[in-house]
Amino acid sequence: MIDKHDSARHPTLLAAAALVLALHADISFAQVSVPSPPKLETVTAQRGDLQQIVNATGKLQFRRYADVNVQVAGQIKDVLVAVGDAVKDGQLLMEISPAVRAQQVESSRAQMARLRAELADQQAQTDFAESQFKRQTQLKAQNATREESFESSRMNLSSARARMDSINAQIRQLEATLKADEESSLHKQVLAPLSGTVVALNARAGQTVSVGQAGAPLMRIADLSQMTVRARVAEVDVTRLKRGMTANFQTPGYPGRTWSGKLRQVIPVPAEGTGEQGKQTFYNVLFEVDNPEQELMSGMTTQVQFIVAQAKDAVLLPADLLGQRDAAGMYLLNVVDRDQRIVARKVKIGLRAGQQVQVLSGLAAGEQVLAGPAPTSALPPESDAPAGRP
Missing domain, CATH: 2.40.30.170 (Efflux pump adaptor protein, beta barrel domain)
Structure with missing residues (x-):
């Protein structure tokens, strides 16, 4: 504090103190009278990837697999693989004891030989019957034989030919049976139809099996x-x-x-x-x-x-910043520039996915977009920017 006696003795000090008080009052007045700029709520356009997707649920299943069954009836002699084993195409999986025995095949072959011998004998008898009938036919034309002899030769020829047809039919039937029996004896081994992994096994040693049996396959092999x-x-x-x-x-x-x-x-x-x-x-x-x-x-x-x-490395914005689309397919946004001025900007939108959209043109990454209504005081007098978000 400056004493009044000191003031009288020091007028210069009093003048200086008054000047300081005056300056302080001016500064305080200036700080109170200047209003704060309005705070703008903005969203920054950023770069990123955007995808439109369709969601679904599903299950995994085998791409390639083959079911293994037997080609002949019989009994499983041995199973050489287990579930989880890796196998190669053509690898031996099982051995079968066919129901058709070798003795049955030999018996069929012997019967075939007998039928062929009968066929040869019958062929000879048929040839003789044909010659007799031809002779009787010639004699009848010359009225040199009796009618009974002619008819008898004709009947003998017909009978011989019928026996020939019967033997040939038996031979064909036995050939089919013999072929099946021989194939059965050749399919005693069950081989892998493809390379893969054994994923199911329903076969065991001693099990009786048949061709085309119902139920689950004996084995399933899958390419994993x-x-x-x-x-x-x-x-x-x-x-x-x-x-x-x-x-x-x-x-x-x-x-x-x-x-x-x-x-x-x-x-x-x-x-x-x-x-x-x-x-x-x-x-x-x-x-x-x-x-x-x-x-x-x-x-x-x-x-x-x-x-x-x-879209890869696209300019992205929240979808809720968009309003109505105009006739040209554009959207109007309020963009805040570096000087905090609000400028109207038309943008073109591409993909939409979830809560984001891709900006194709009209806006660059890093630019600020007004998220809320634009304060009237923030709009420049010459600007025709919209007063709020479109």
């Missing part, structure tokens, strides 16, 4: 190097799918992992149990996935994403 995904797609989405498009999927057995394939086929009939009595219609969609390590197994559940369209 490639699996098929059978996905169920709703009818509202299936028309968006095309052959060759990328399909990704995950399975609960391998959290965090994704497999990919190419769509092979849309089966053009409803999936079983759908589309009836008011039920939603689904269609089965197939695609393959490589399985070199045989990690994927038949029956696993899959969550599938079919990629309908995608």
Whole structure:
């Protein structure tokens, strides 16, 4: 504090103090009188990838497999593989003791030899009967034989020919039986029809089997190097799918992992149990996935994403920033420039996926788009920018 006596003695000090007080008052007045600029809520346009997808659930199944059964009736002598074994095309899987024994084949061959001998003898008798009939025919033309002799020769020829036909029929029947018996003896070994893994086995040593028996196959061999995904797609989405498009999927057995394939086929009939009595219609969609390590197994559940369209390194914005589209297909946005001025900007939109859209033109990555209504005070007098979000 400055004493009044000091003030009298020091007028210069008093003047200086008054000047400081005056300046301080001016500064405080200036700070109070200048309003703060309005705070604008903005969203930054960013670069990223965008995908339009169709979601579906599905199951893994074998791409290639073959069921193994016997070609002859008999008894299984030995089974040489087990479930999980890898086999090669043509590898021996089982041995069969055919129901047809070798003695039966030999008996059929002996019977065949006898029938052929009878056929040869009958052929000779038929040739003789033909010559007799020709002679009687000539004599009858010359009225040199009796009618009874002529008729007798004709009947003998007919009988000989009938016996020939009978023997030939027996030979043909026995040939068919003998062929089947001989083939049975050759199919004592059951071989693998393809290379793969034994995934099912219903055969055991001592089991009696027959050709075309009902029930489960004796063995199933599958190629596990490639699996098929059978996905169920709703009818509202299936028309968006095309052959060759990328399909990704995950399975609960391998959290965090994704497999990919190419769509092979849309089966053009409803999936079983759908589309009836008011039920939603689904269609089965197939695609393959490589399985070199045989990690994927038949029956696993899959969550599938079919990629309908995608954009790489695109300029992205939240879809809720868009308003109504104009006649030219453009959208009007409020863009905030570096000087915090709001400028109207028309943009063209491409893909839409979820809550994001792709900006094709009119906006660059890093630019700020006004998210809320534009304050009136923030609009420049000469600007024709909209007062709020379109």
